Amino acid sequence: MRSFATFMSLLTICWGLHEDRLTLANNRFAISLLHGLPTSTETNIFFSPYSISVALGMAFAGARGETREDLFQGFGYARSDINDDVVLEAYASHRTRLRSLRSNSTLDEAIGAAIHERISLLSSFENVLNNSFGADLLKVDFINGGQAAVDVINGWVHGKTRGKINLLFGEPLETITQLVLLNAVYFKGTWDMVFDQRLTTKKTLYERVLYTD
Structure with a gap:
């Protein structure tokens, strides 16, 4: 029983590491995509990096040969040190984690x-x-x-x-x-900390973005 428990603990740690590396790859891809999107001083950019990553993950799952390798490199999986054969398992683990979250949201x-x-x-x-x-x-x-x-x-x-x-x-x-x-x-x-709407006024929003890799 102790050996089985130890095995399960190591397996959990291993899959957690794969999931973290997948998250890192998806975050890097999202930032790169944001820098490639057209900018405007009149409108805001709104997109869901997670949705894009999931759709691309499904495309990766169906690809083979050179196309699969190109996607593996292009999506940042290789750079984030996640093996080809565990990408899909990491997506499954990540999905399970999201579904298990308990909150007021x-x-x-x-x-x-x-x-x-x-x-x-x-x-x-x-x-x-x-x-x-x-x-x-x-x-x-x-x-x-x-x-x-x-x-x-x-x-x-x-x-x-x-x-x-x-x-x-x-x-x-x-x-x-x-x-x-x-x-x-x-x-x-x-909101975790609710603000008073009476204290809200319209002003120009200045955002300073710092990007480090």
């Missing part, structure tokens, strides 16, 4: 894949989407039912985000589309 994640109804995914890829990412698989007809396919996707994300995102795609996708990887996040929480 609500965090719902919508992960899915819209698949053209005439193609079949490899069982190995389908298992990864289900087990590592908890993805919903949506069968649609991108060729003959363009608008209907978009309506299915929009209806799915509408339900997953409790009505906050009503329109993911406004027009039918190209008829050559075979697979669309989907991710959205619904978050609702309260």
Whole structure:
């Protein structure tokens, strides 16, 4: 029993390390992406790095050969010293951790894949989407039912985000589309330290960003 307990402790530490390295890789990718996005003095930039990382993780799961290696390098997995064979397990561990958090906030994640109804995914890829990412698989007809396919996707994300995102795609996708990887996040929480709205005034916000690598 003691040996088994020791083994489980080491396994937990090992997976925790993989998860931390995956988080590091995703954070680095997010910062690089932010620096590459167009800037404007009139509008703010709003995007979800986590959603992008999850979608790219699903793309990595389905890639093979040179494409898989390019994604492994491009997403920063290699730089963060995480092995190719544990990336997907780290995503699964991270997802489990998020779902187990207990707080006064609500965090719902919508992960899915819209698949053209005439193609079949490899069982190995389908298992990864289900087990590592908890993805919903949506069968649609991108060729003959363009608008209907978009309506299915929009209806799915509408339900997953409790009505906050009503329109993911406004027009039918190209008829050559075979697979669309989907991710959205619904978050609702309260401030840890509530501020008095009467003390709030509109002023210019100056932000100083320090980036170190």
